[in-house]
Amino acid sequence: MTWNDKSVCVTGAGGFVGSHLVEQLVEAGAKVRAFVHYNALGRWGWLDESPARDFIEVIGGDICDRDSVRQAIRGVDVVFHLAALIGIPYSYYAPLSYVHTNIEGTLNVLQAARELGVSRVVHTSTSETYGTARYVPMDENHPLQGQSPYSATKIGADKMAEAFHVSFGLPVVTVRPFNAFGPRQSARAVIPTIITQCLVSDSVKLGNLHPTRDLTYVSDTVRGFMLAASAPDVVGRTVNIGSGNEISVGDLAKLIIRLIGKPVKIESDTSRVRPAGSEVERLLADNSLAQQLLGWKPEVSLEDGLMRTIKWVKEHLRRYRPGVYTV
Numbered sequence: 001m002t003w004n005d006k007s008v009c010v011t012g013a014g015g016f017v018g019s020h021l022v023e024q025l026v027e028a029g030a031k032v033r034a035f036v037h038y039n040a041l042g043r044w045g046w047l048d049e050s051p052a053r054d055f056i057e058v059i060g061g062d063i064c065d066r067d068s069v070r071q072a073i074r075g076v077d078v079v080f081h082l083a084a085l086i087g088i089p090y091s092y093y094a095p096l097s098y099v100h101t102n103i104e105g106t107l108n109v110l111q112a113a114r115e116l117g118v119s120r121v122v123h124t125s126t127s128e129t130y131g132t133a134r135y136v137p138m139d140e141n142h143p144l145q146g147q148s149p150y151s152a153t154k155i156g157a158d159k160m161a162e163a164f165h166v167s168f169g170l171p172v173v174t175v176r177p178f179n180a181f182g183p184r185q186s187a188r189a190v191i192p193t194i195i196t197q198c199l200v201s202d203s204v205k206l207g208n209l210h211p212t213r214d215l216t217y218v219s220d221t222v223r224g225f226m227l228a229a230s231a232p233d234v235v236g237r238t239v240n241i242g243s244g245n246e247i248s249v250g251d252l253a254k255l256i257i258r259l260i261g262k263p264v265k266i267e268s269d270t271s272r273v274r275p276a277g278s279e280v281e282r283l284l285a286d287n288s289l290a291q292q293l294l295g296w297k298p299e300v301s302l303e304d305g306l307m308r309t310i311k312w313v314k315e316h317l318r319r320y321r322p323g324v325y326t327v
Contacts, residue, residue, distance in 0.1 A: 001230030014045020178242030182218030209250030242285025
């Protein structure tokens with residue numbers, strides 16, 4: 001697809017992945033409408049400081065409000081739906097808010113896209129919908145397991161997208177990213193948690209060290225989204241976006257400590273441990289379908305991506321509260 005003059009809407013545009021996606025779309029020549037969560041301060045999230053802010057249309061609203069969703073989507077060619085509540089620990093405390101945002105919010109997007117004749121919806125899933133690996137590498141046929149209220153609501157959202165394609169012919173493709181990381185990620189994620197603690201302390205407090213994750217640098221994740229919006233044979237499909245490599249939380253911490261280059265010890269913090277049955281023990285993507293249908297492969301290695309992220313966090317450390325467990 002040539003993005004010149006293509007009109008797109010990105011929901012969740014002020015967030016970590018959403019803001020990177022907006023910037024790449026602007027750079028590619030798209031006309032971007034950014035849908036951000038309305039707030040009394042008029043903040044646009046990460047877009048407040050983005051070089052793309054002067055080249056986009058921003059609409060404040062709420063993904064749970066059908067009218068503001070319709071306003072954001074009206075007249076665009078492609079919708080990238082990223083708006084969601086994503087913190088797993090907080091979903092233990094506020095599951096109903098996750099139902100409203102992740103399931104009902106997705107329903108609002110799908111209904112508006114159907115009624116307004118959008119040419120494609122790129123819906124965002126998560127590798128957490130798979131739960132602990134029953135086999136590896138995990139392809140798109142892997143069973144779905146709701147091991148947290150968050151993952152359960154994302155499964156519901158994915159199935160709603162599937163239903164709108166099957167029932168109404170809505171041109172939806174579901175992108176299932178494995179663990180994206182990079183600049184701007186919040187301390188709810190493990191990599192910023194490790195980096196910030198390393199930078200200000202001689203110890204890092206973590207929960208379980210043995211679970212493994214498949215980590216993908218954010219620019220690669222965003223490229224997968226954009227390819228999913230244009231590839232001809234992915235409508236109605238779900239496609240993994242993951243590196244095809246795994247690393248344990250403990251080994252990840254050791255790698256980050258080595259890259260930062262200072263002596264830091266790793267300590268266990270029981271308050272950071274998920275309930276036993278809720279912990280996703282292993283994630284490892286099979287990305288062969290992405291290679292086949294999208295021509296996608298990761299381009300940024302784990303170490304290169306971590307170095308870029310460490311550099312950014314150092315420059316923006318004031319935005320974090322190192323040592324505070326963020327749910």
